Amino acid sequence: MSHSRRSPGAAPRRTRSGTKVAVAVAAFTAAAFLAPASANAISGGQPVADGADRFAAKITMDGAACSGALIAPQWVITAASCFPGSSEQAAPPAKPATVVVGQADLRGTSGHALRVSQVIARADRDVALAKLTYPVPGVTPLAVSATAPGAGESVRVDGYGRTATEWVPDRLATGQYTLGQATATTVPMTSPTGNDICLGDAGGPVLRQESGGLRLAGIASRSWQHGCLAVTETRSGSTAARTDDIGAWITQQVQPRTIRLTNHYSKRCLTARAVDNVNDAPVIQFDCPSAFDDQAWDIEPNASGGVLLRNHATQRCLIVHGGNNVNGAPAMQYDCLPQFTDQLWDIVEVDGGVQVRNRATNRCLVVFGANPENGAAAAQYDCLPQFSDQVWETTAVPDAVLVTNHATQRCLIVHGGNNVDDAPAMQYDCLPQFTDQLWEIDPVASGGVLVRNRATKRCLIVHAGNNVNDAPATQYECLPQFADQLWDLVQVQGGVQLRNRATNRCLIVHGGTNVNDARAVQYDCLPQLTDQIWDVLPGPAGH
Incomplete structure (x- = not known):
């Protein structure tokens, strides 16, 4: 094989312009109906067509099962009760767990089966995030709504749980519900038929149609399981955990902790060479495919704002010395000292990727397009996102x-x-x-x-x-x-x-x-x- 680089094209112009545990089916007992039980199905739902709602996930562990939704390429949101013992500290699940995502019919092969590597749970509500072993290819994650639930609002719920006629269905089901008056962390749900979510539906997404498409409006949590197969309970009603007010927490948890920064123009990666591991060594760009650790950067949020970008190989941080605040000042590595704002950066979304903006100098990281080759030095320049040589594509370093x-x-x-x-x-x-x-x-x-x-x-x-x-x-x-x-x-x-x-x-x-x-x-x-x-x-x- 030979490696042929594509031409980077013309250089950009440099001008300025303007909680009860969700139980396994086999372990379920009638005693669970004495109070609203953890919901684990949709008794009055309809089958979801092949190719629809591909973000929906089934979670299986040691005979128990829950539902969930893919909300980031490597993360599924579900109910915390699905992972007993989980906490706000990320940790492996107590029991091995497998997630199937991307197919409504579990008998097919169009989806993806992945293991869960870590779980993070909320302490104040029945919500957890499960990290997968690798990003799910080819499935668009479900966006999280920031709109608070309103009484009388119509939503639907997806789940792989028990139905009115099947113990362990092979197909994703969805049902219509009406929201009641929300509390700070929960919202009640009732269906037009009086049927509830059932065993296996805990963690299933509550879906709202918004102008931009479907959005996550909550997580199925508990119900009386009225209408579910083999349930004689006459009371009805389901409960969802709210997610609209924890969007910032979700974003913080699911964003990659270690990334590669690829220049949008040159298609080369930001590098602090491991062989040159001293303070004030220049930061350069270099071909990306080999994925060496000196091209990986750990994102470390700072309490006062911004982030440190720590090189994974050298353990030093990206800096533009604040005393040299001019266009073209070089980007370097230095011992990580977050008390100095010239080591702190804001990662700002723009068309095509992000800008990396220094908090002390208020200028952006660039590798000038006039010099797109390996070894070209990174520098700072006035933030002009229309120039692709100061736009960076971020990709997570795989686990x-x-x-x-x-x-x-x-x-x-x-x-x-x-x-x-x-x-x-x-x-x-x-x-x-x-x-x-x-x-x-x-x-x-x-x-x-x-x-x-x-x-x-x-x-x-x-x-x-x-x-x-x-x-x-x-x-x-x-x-x-x-x-x-x-x-x-x-x-x-x-x-x-x-x-x-x-x-x-x-x-x-x-x-x-x-x-x-x-x-x-x-x-x-x-x-x-x-x-x-x-x-x-x-x-x-x-x-």
Whole structure:
């Protein structure tokens, strides 16, 4: 393969112009009806058509199930009661949890099945956020409404829970409800038929139609479960947790903590070179695909406003010295000292991305378009968002994951001591303390994902020129313009298949060769074979 950069085009002009736990179905008892029980279904709902409400999510753990909604590429909102023991401190769920999102019919394969890596819950209401192992590709998240619920307002609720006739439905259902008088944290709901949300619907989105489309108006929480299968309760009524007044909290939690900044004009990444780790070392731009840690920046909010941008490799912060407040003053790295505002930045949304504005100088980060090459220095300039060389695209640095074979229970690896192009991908006993067993699932705008080794910074590939069964899977320099490096993670029973976009064959370690260093190869996609089914699991904390 050869790597051909696209031309950056003409340089921009430089001129100025203007709480009870949601219980598992098997554990449900009649005693739960003595008070409004945690709602876990929609008894009087209608099936949702294929392709509609793709943000809806089903959450399953250890025999229990809830509903939810994708509100950011890597985050699902649901009920806190779905994750007993969760708190305002992000932590892994007490029990392994899987989320299916993107398909109304759970028997299909158009959706995505991902594990939950962290849960953050509100202390004041039945709302929690569940972080997924990687961003969901191809599904538009549901926006959160800031409009308070109004008495008499008509909404609908989505859920995968029990209905009036089915214990465990395969299809998403939706039902119409009327809101009552809201409290500070909840709002009652009644349906025209007197039916309630049921077991399995806890966490389901309450949906309002606004001028910009559907918006999240709350989270299904509790009900009497009137009308649900096998329920004899005569009382009716459901309750939702409000979300309209916690939009800022949601945004703060779901925004990426570690990002890459790609210049909108040059398509190169902001870099503080790890080999030049001293104070006042220049910050430059460099090609992005290798995804080295010196291109990753940790966002650290400051109590007085703004954020520090700490380089992940050097552990120093982006700065333009306030004593040099002129256009063209260089951007550098320096020991992180948030008491100095010339290290504090505002990240301001503009067309095409964001501006990175220094709080002391009130000027914006730029790499001048007249010098778009590798090594060009970053500087500050008057904030002019019409110039694409001071607009930056932000992308989250993917979390580390383990890729585990269902049949062999061993982990995908490229041995870090063999870090060259076409080094073989293998399986090995799962030892997540070794970063050459850790991978990044990195969605690509054109479709599919890169599967990048955390240690070698190279990507999983089956060369398209060798498109036969048992062609070897190897690693190669990450070049997402080549489809043989792009994979689809296809939901199957029990896990996912890794299907190569160029060859249309699936990654496998033949179960008959279940030893360490058995080679990973491709083979016709046959989901009945567990040796081509994989789990993508959260990596260890700190990676």
